[in-house]
Amino acid sequence: MVSLQRSAADRAVDGAQPLLRLESITKRFGSIEANRDISLSLLAGEIHAIVGENGAGKTTLINILFGIYQADSGMILVEGKPTAISSPHKAIELGIALVSQHFLLVERHTVAENLALALPSLRAGFARARISKRIATLNQDYGIALDLDARVMDLSPGQKQRVEIAKALLRHSRLIVLDEPTSVLTPQEARELFQILGRLREKGCAILFISHKLEEVLASSDRISILRKGRLIETVHRKHANKINLSRAMIGAAVICPTKPETAVRPEMRLMVEKMVLAEGAAPFSFEIASGEILGIAGVAGNGQSELAETLSGLRNSGKARITLDGRPLQGCGSREFHLRGVAHIPEDRNRMGIVPSMSVQENFLLRWINSSMFRAGPFLRLRRLRRAVEKAILAYSIVTPSVRTRTSLLSGGNIQKLILARELSEKPHLVIAVHPTYGLDVQAISQVHRCLLDQAAAGAAILLISEDLDELMLLSDRIAVLFNKQMIAQINRADAQMEQLGLWMAGHVGEVRTER
């Protein structure tokens, strides 16, 4: 992916002047040091990646670069001259552009109108005419093809990203900063993105991107800076980096990534779903999950994942579908019945759907069991029993919390997720529906969550794992299915699955549909 020509990074060793240099940048929020004494150079014509766990300070750093925050101490030098980047406006003037994770485009306007906003002089009217010439050169030079008349809200995430990059180029940006650019892209779109970035690099642009995906960082960047707990650990050349030393630098210790063993899957079918329809007009599909098996569901967000998860946990009407768990039908029941039959649901948005943030850890544990008689004596709550169970769960799942009475919103994302897991999995569930269970978690927490799911599978549960992270699916699943447009368009054994093919299916290319068992 990255050309092996002598890159800017190689030239850096010879002492070329950096385009932008951060020196001893420190930023505090209250008592927390988000960035501590960070010094970093960015060279023209290089792709520089910043990696680190959640909370390491990556987003804070680029916010300082873009003028959204001001550092408490330290200096920024642009082409050798100390400069204060006091606001995003100033940053844009200096030639710095930011492509954030959640695009800052006006959804209802056309591409041309959004691009016109980027032009230095905002004259009234006829945006399209002014833009089209400039856009033609963009396509020629960088391979960015845009439909100027399309409304932004109709574009795919990959296309929206290209609009953002075009905006940066229209402003003649010399440094383009991207925050987790591939989190919403299919593998193909990610590849196309890095092709564009490569061309930008050749033309002398500096590119800085944040990512937590070590593979793509190793494949696409020239130099990699690792942040941990607010400090810069080191900046390495791609040549000297590999997954092991990068993750060790990221968390300070080696991390074991558990993978699903190829154990003999017990043949009994835990879950059988027949003729499921997720939306009006979608084709019905069927699938099964055996006891001890993990079925991974791949797909770009919005293609039916929420509907599937909600239907299988009893929150959504299953219509004409037939759902059979342990040989007994489950369709048409409410979520209470699903709970009683042993269905555990780890929802996709833990703060909004999984917990009541203002309630204590103890009370949030009770949330799922409120209807069972475990912690109840008639209408009264058995709080002492509840506290004992929660204390056990905290030990078993290594949940970090000052006490069981702590407000759950004060816990970190990883610990909230572990609390939800502890609660849902505490009574040996038969079916576990996990939706993006590791979203926003750091490497340690991800490893713990994966371990958790694998343990449940080993104990005989059937697991439906819905995730946008193909790496995670490849690690954990026995079989992988792809959702596109509210339909399941493929099912395949993990051994036969390839990222390329999965990416095509995720984008809806139904060419080679295989359904295997």
Added chain:
Amino acid sequence: MFIRIEKAPEPTPVKVIGVFILALTAALLVAGGLFSVYGLNPLQNLGIVWQRTFGNSHGWSEIVRHATPLMVVGLGMLAGGRAQFWNLGAEGQMLVAAITASGIALFVDLPAPLVLPVMFLLGGLAAGLWALIPCLLKAKLGISEIITGLMMNYVAANLVDWLIQGPWRGAATMGYSYTDTFPKYAWLPLIPSTRVHWPTTVCGIALAITLHFLLFHTRLGFNIRVLGENPIAGRYVGLRAVRIFFWVGVLAGGMAGVAGVGEVAGVHHKLLAPQQITLGYGFASVIVALLARGEPLYVLGSSLLLGMILASSDVITVVLHLPAAVTNIFTGLILYFVVSADFFLHYRVRFERRYRRELETANC
């Protein structure tokens, strides 16, 4: 100059008392200014108000007289508030209970010792049913309970007006309308020489303890709190919202009803003009509930505070002979400062020269 408001850490008891003293001092300063505008010596007259409200037993009895209905309605308001059901129909519920109780006292033949308990029971029930209308409309159809509650206040008030001028009209005196006085066995006992109908007060304290237990030690209470604090999570664990709202409506309405019965059976001993029965308690109890911050036991304190404010404003009208409008300004000022104090206890205001987007946690 940009203003930013952020949540402050939980205040210490010292801070709470300190801020309230500051707020009351500020309120009194402004009230003193009000007196001077009327040509009255501020210090002297504030002294009179203070003396007559806190300096003698009659003053304190008036504080408790006001605090009683405030406490009971406030508890109901708090119960509703925890499910995000804002029971602004409390005044109407008080009236409906008063109507029911009056009807039983005046027209139903029951053995004397049963009358008061039946009045409270059926009055509370009627008020609960009255509250169920806005409550279930909100639960099933998402209709704003604030609008429906307020509208139903008018319906209840007009019902009372019709009854006291029409079918239930008693011996009219000087152009006012009200029913006949209740028979003696339908009178609540009072603390001698006061207007404190102490059974309602005792009831209120018992209700506070019961509500606390209900909210924090029973399944229903837990469900109510989940519904109020994160209904989405509630849906995900299968809470049946309509059923829970049913009980919320009954609780909120029932408690307002108990207060309504207490007023007609304890203070007035007849059904009279609606504004005279409710005396704004239905709305003052919103402040009582808010100041209690969701904990029923704190309602005992906040209802006393509001009782003090109302009692002192009565003194201004009666003793200082200031017009009712001025009294309302005085009351309004003090309430304004008290509520602001509550705001400043729990939030911080920061002024900044430039626009900044500062995070509150380090999730960067």
